[in-house]
Amino acid sequence: MEKLSFAVVGCGRISYKHIEALVKNELQAVLTAVCDELVDRAENKAGEYVTALRQEEKQPALPAVYTDYRQLLAECPMDVVVIATESGKHAEQALAALEAGKHVIVEKPMALSVSDADRMIATAAAKGVKLCVSHQNRFNLPVQKLRQAVEAGRFGRIIAGNARILWNRNQGYYEQAPWRGTYDQDGGCLMNQCIHNIDLLQWMLGGDMQEIQAMLGNYIHPYIEAEDYGSIQIRFQNGAIGNVEGTVCVYPRNLEETLTVLGEKGTVVIGGAALNEVKVWQFADGLDDLAQVQAACNKQIESVYGWGHAPLYADMIDSIHTGREPLVNGAEGKKGMAIILHAYRAAQQGRAVTYGSQREQLVCAAMKGSLPKL
Template sequence: MNKIKFAIIGCGRISHKHIKALVNSAHEATLVGVCDLNIEKALSCKLEYESFCKEFDKVSIYDNYEEMIEKEDIDVVAIATESGYHAKIAIYCMNQGKHVLVEKPMALSIEDADDMIKCSSINKVKLGICHQNRFNSAILKLKNAIDCSKFGKVTNGTARILWNRDMSYYKQALWRGTWDLDGGTLMNQCIHNIDLLQWMLGGEIESVYAQCDKYLRGIEAEDFGAIIIRFRNKTIGIVEGSACVYPSNLEETLSIFGEKGTAVIGGIAVNEVLTWKFEGEDEERIKLLLNEKIDNVYGNGHMYLYEDFINCIFENRLPLIHGEEGKKALSIVLAAYKSQLTNRVVKFPLEEFSTAEMIGWKQM
């Protein structure tokens, strides 16, 4: 079996999870190139990978992704740049016949997300989105409980992301918190848990209402946001997202409630069962079996995400988190921004909207 040849564009803090995932999949995949405008960051990724995979071909480094795509024999491009560049880079790579695995959010507008999905279809290449927490053992157990009707009638769910991101975090990378390249707390810190909430509650959305604001951080976008999501199956989702919690991260939890069950998944990356109340089930045993050891908010899910993406190429199927799936959480956040801007409930399907339309919102 020929190994799938990967390249990484964007060598910032999340790129190390991609490196680790490729090392974990070394029998099926290999890294051939890394690219970053900061060549020192690209070199760091190269050396990190080669320290684990010394027996494989050496990794080439670039500061221009178009040059890398032209010169290297690449099957898959993993994109981990600033969010505002995701769509442009992904579409370029897919037009060159490359499969693409892109970090969250997949784009910053509905139009760009749709163009990415269309480009994937036209070029017959795979498009995957990095919502890696879907692969957490506790999350998979929760999804199975919903799919098997253990909750009975599901009523509502809550995603709480109560974190601290002080100004030193935003000053480390000046694109953070900007409307052109990022968005605020809802788009950056909360979108993973928003994805899990919509996945659990049914995905098909009727309406979104939100309130968000800037309180403590000197950024363009919001540092706190609250969303109410009404799903077509009549369940209600509530999102509470903050970058202002003193003095440090407090919690990230996903709670689901139904007539016959209550579950709360928490931990630093929604990786631990905190509450599991179902008749006839041993809560402590479930915790013992499922709770994972995780050392940061990114969790361990990239390894399983990569395994699925590699297999989807060999098996010629969609990845489990394909473009249409990635668009769902993005649409909720963009609808929340539109709701804040208009002070109205936003009905679905969501028409074209982008973070760029939020520029100047505090002055309106």
């Protein structure tokens, strides 16, 4: 099978996981180019890629280095463009790549408005290319095992689910990049830190939302404009209720990241630093027990980013070769982002909002004090 060529746009904090994923998929993928406004960062990532493969006794070519993604798209041949820049640039850059006929992997959130997400989905379809959103935690072994139980109906009726993300982010974290914590380029703890868990919650509970209500606050981070604590309640069309608690206010360090699913015939809790450990596994059918599932699924990780990027890339590569949709395509990647945007609107209005209503108007900037025209 011919290797697909990749270009990575954005060489900041998360980019090393994309380089790592390409190295782990080196039989099917090759990094052709890297791009960042800071040339030193781009050169460093190109070097990381080459060094990693040489340690495996490979002899890769040094990826080309660009500082302008437009020039990259115009000059450099590649099959797949990876967008790993700040959130506020995702839609613009992904749309440019899609319009150029490139497959795209875009970091979360895929956009900061539902209308931009819809444009990305429509453009990918019109151009006949694949769009994948980097929700890598869907590929964690415990998460995959939970999803299998949901699909097999082992829970019976699913009653509720909870996502708790109790983390710490200090002033130094926000000072590393001025776009962090702004509604125009980032969003708050819900959009940045909690979106993976919100995506998993909706994936397990049924996906189709009915109404959302929320409370938000900024308690100890006055140097950012967005929330540092958020609570969301979601009623799904199937009747299940989802609860989200997310914050970056925990003292003195990250405390908890858990996903809980409650059903009439089953209870599961997944935790660990990046949802990599099964904590509770109880089903009325008795097909397996906690010890069995832990032995098969629990895996140590080296950071909160986990190890799901490599299988996400493998899934994307296979989808391109076979013509099927990637597991986390644009429509799937939009769901968690849209929940958060609806939560922002609900918090500002002080009431529950119907999911999907006024969807073209839902933008992070709505939290700045005045709502967009409806």
